[in-house]
Amino acid sequence: MLNILQDLQEKFHLTYFFIAHDLAVVRYISSRVAIMYLRRIVEPAETDELFVNPRHPYTEVLVSAVPLPDPDFNTGRIHPEGDISSPINPPPGCNFHQRFRYAQQICMEEFPGYRDIGKTHFVSCHLAESLSLRQIHVS
Secondary structure, three states: OHHHHHHHHHHHOOOOOOOOOOHHHHHHHOOEEEEEEOOEEEEEEEHHHHHHOOOOHHHHHHHHOOOOOOOOOOOOOOOOOOOOOOOOOOOOOOOOHHHOOOOOHHHHHOOOOOEEOOOOOEEOOOOOOOOOHHHHHOO
16 A cells, blocks of 8 residues: 555655654655644654654654564663653743753743754754764663
8 A cells, every 4th residue: 555655656746644653654656744743733743763862852752662673682761750741731942851851941941942953854842963973862
């Protein structure tokens, strides 16, 4: 089915709005991705850029959970801590701060706007430029 969608996309120059929870499928079929957390887009980017350089802590969690075909290759799966925020009554600040162990005071107080980190890659995170999430979590 995915191959048929790709063939139709090429033949008729189509654009799809594809919603899925399976990031392996999303990576296969999409040229751009927007990661959402609690009904908000937290990180839109070109697909390859997002998977190689995730900059929002929630994106990092999702990317680390994508199964790989080689069972001997360990990706260093990340397990977020804390409680999931209420989508009906989200906390002030960043919606993900309760699950991010490196959250700072600003994360709890101010909702982060989008930061342009280059290559048509945007992120809604106060710490996107100052933290290398991959280096923090893979230990």
